[in-house]
Amino acid sequence: MTVTEIITTMLLLASLPFFLAGTLGLLRFPDLYCRLHALTKADNLGLGLVVLALIFQADNVQQIIRLLLTWLLVLIAGATVAHLIARKARGDGHKHWSRQ
Amino acid sequence: MIDLVLAFDLILMTTLISLAWLLLASRDLFRAVVLFIAFGLLLALAWTRLGAVDVALAEAAIGAGITGTLLLVGLGKLGSAERCRRTPRPTTFLQRLTPAVLIGIIIPSVTIILLLELRQLQIVSSGQQGLVLSLLDISGTDHPVTAVLLNFRAWDTLLEKGVLLLALVSIWSLDQARPLFHQEAPSPVLKGLSQLYLPILVIVSGALLWQGGYAPGGAFQAGALLSAGILLAILGGRSLLPAWYGMPLRLLAGCGLLIFILIAAATLLAGNLPLQYPQELAGALILLIEIVATVSIAVILAAAVAGGHPAEISATEQQQPPSSEGTS
Numbered sequence: 001m002t003v004t005e006i007i008t009t010m011l012l013l014a015s016l017p018f019f020l021a022g023t024l025g026l027l028r029f030p031d032l033y034c035r036l037h038a039l040t041k042a043d044n045l046g047l048g049l050v051v052l053a054l055i056f057q058a059d060n061v062q063q064i065i066r067l068l069l070t071w072l073l074v075l076i077a078g079a080t081v082a083h084l085i086a087r088k089a090r091g092d093g094h095k096h097w098s099r100q
Numbered sequence: 101m102i103d104l105v106l107a108f109d110l111i112l113m114t115t116l117i118s119l120a121w122l123l124l125a126s127r128d129l130f131r132a133v134v135l136f137i138a139f140g141l142l143l144a145l146a147w148t149r150l151g152a153v154d155v156a157l158a159e160a161a162i163g164a165g166i167t168g169t170l171l172l173v174g175l176g177k178l179g180s181a182e183r184c185r186r187t188p189r190p191t192t193f194l195q196r197l198t199p200a201v202l203i204g205i206i207i208p209s210v211t212i213i214l215l216l217e218l219r220q221l222q223i224v225s226s227g228q229q230g231l232v233l234s235l236l237d238i239s240g241t242d243h244p245v246t247a248v249l250l251n252f253r254a255w256d257t258l259l260e261k262g263v264l265l266l267a268l269v270s271i272w273s274l275d276q277a278r279p280l281f282h283q284e285a286p287s288p289v290l291k292g293l294s295q296l297y298l299p300i301l302v303i304v305s306g307a308l309l310w311q312g313g314y315a316p317g318g319a320f321q322a323g324a325l326l327s328a329g330i331l332l333a334i335l336g337g338r339s340l341l342p343a344w345y346g347m348p349l350r351l352l353a354g355c356g357l358l359i360f361i362l363i364a365a366a367t368l369l370a371g372n373l374p375l376q377y378p379q380e381l382a383g384a385l386i387l388l389i390e391i392v393a394t395v396s397i398a399v400i401l402a403a404a405v406a407g408g409h410p411a412e413i414s415a416t417e418q419q420q421p422p423s424s425e426g427t428s
Contacts, residue, residue, distance in 0.1 A: 073297075076296065084290060
């Protein structure tokens with residue numbers, strides 16, 4: 001294994017807990033807003049680490065730019081979609097979860 | 101490493117089959133549509149694993165993206181009462197299967213059949229490959245898939261454009277397009293997103309179109325991306341000028357088929373078979389067809405999502421049929 005392969009593996013492994021946390025949050029959190037929060041935050045960081053891991057395997061600058069652009073676009077789209085879902089849910093009268 | 105790859109393929113196949121079962125057996129139609137989109141994306145991954153990147157791109161963009169959007173829009177028109185299949189509706193064969201039967205018998209057997217097929221495929225796959233590759237330098241393109249789709253078997257692609265157009269004509273004959281997305285003012289965040297993404301989608305679509313000349317890509321994938329851009333622009337509150345509803349929109353939708361037929365007629369008049377391009381013009385003709393087809397596919401797909409024919413020009417105040425642009 002070369003150094004870059006080890007770095008890639010470490011980064012990929014580091015991304016797994018974020019995806020796991022996001023999935024767990026999606027399944028277990030009490031209301032829609034919490035689930036959205038878990039999903040977008042965790043997936044963004046997890047994907048960021050995957051992109052970072054793949055950058056170490058890229059052949060040229062063009063590929064690196066494409067990978068970074070993919071991450072950036074997913075970040076923006078994910079945040080926007082989360083906002084839109086939450087906005088619609090709020091308009092439809094979804095209640096916030098509280099401890100009572 | 102081989103074992104890891106095999107494990108990945110096995111997990112992928114098992115997930116695909118389970119998803120297919122779940123979405124067919126789902127009583128909640130919304131859930132079924134969401135599962136269908138997930139199924140499409142995983143299917144794209146499976147195509148990539150088979151080395152068919154072109155098909156994977158088309159599956160992700162059209163199979164999951166545009167078809168998913170169409171289904172969601174259709175679901176929105178159904179109303180909440182019909183979305184759940186609880187009302188008397190014969191349970192299908194698939195719904196009667198218990199998960200135990202599925203996991204125990206069906207998934208393993210289908211997976212094994214697919215695995216056997218896959219091994220067969222690797223043996224057979226070289227079938228026409230040599231022939232196509234040996235003719236590649238007279239085809240006018242450097243990508244074998246594009247050479248087959250737009251030169252050797254261009255007739256099929258012509259008919260495909262016809263099918264798309266026919267689908268749009270059918271949709272238009274059913275209903276008038278109603279404002280889909282404008283119950284309330286679009287969120288400013290969505291407006292910002294559409295402003296940011298529209299140019300990016302146009303550029304990427306152009307790149308994908310150009311890339312079809314030497315790598316996986318081409319008119320269908322580029323057109324699907326462009327139509328996503330158009331839909332995003334509509335979601336962001338833009339709309340087409342009423343003057344465009346009539347002839348211009350119909351011309352844009354029809355031009356993909358039209359250019360194909362014109363070129364077929366021209367080659368026929370020149371004394372060749374229809375769509376048998378002169379060798380030195382092949383590259384230019386393929387590029388021309390691809391560019392026109394991309395715009396036309398984008399317009400057709402976006403108009404299909406609008407769900408009906410555009411309003412008459414006199415009554416256009418409330419209507420929001422697809423916007424379109426000729427920037428590609």
